[in-house]
Amino acid sequence: GQQLNQSPQSMFIQEGEDVSMNCTSSSIFNTWLWYKQEPGEGPVLLIALYKAGELTSNGRLTAQFGITRKDSFLNISASIPSDVGIYFCAGLSTLYSGGGADGLTFGKGTHLIIQP
């Protein structure tokens, strides 16, 4: 099946630092999504990317859909304590010719820890 390789697995940073994480795959995806999950909660959508090459920002977050459609990255600028959590990339591929999609394929997550 499809697999996403997400790195790094964890990051220990100081408040105020910029963060970068990425996902790569051997398969093509039509959509890339980035989610954040905190303890006891479900994944919360951060950014959705629908076109190869697309660069999208959401506040301090910026994500890009790779030109090859096999990769994506997420950057967080000027990290703050509430950025702590697990960040997941997810890819979506088209199952049906009419544009219907299969379920999301998730990376293993990047655990972001901010040191005081």
Place this chain on the structure above:
Amino acid sequence: DSGVTQTPKHLITATGQRVTLRCSPRSGDLSVYWYQQSLDQGLQFLIQYYNGEERAKGNILERFSAQQFPDLHSELNLSSLELGDSALYFCASSVDGADNQPQHFGDGTRLSIL
């Protein structure tokens, strides 16, 4: 708040038993997805329904089944439970299941098998 509601939040049961997890999608969303999250496998897609019909299947065991009702809520049935079924089960919904629609997740049901 994503607008996706899952009940119950926690479920504790024994091996061999059967449980039903419930999901109400966001208002207006026709497609429902079920995912399993475990420490060793991460988040895995189980099954998708669109407007009452099964649309796609992922890594769903034969002991598991799901359905989506006319009011669009969905239930995931897990039977002959094993210790390895202990996990978080998430429901997500999207407008019409197309690949240009994001999926929004509920807060999950934590299933513990004793």
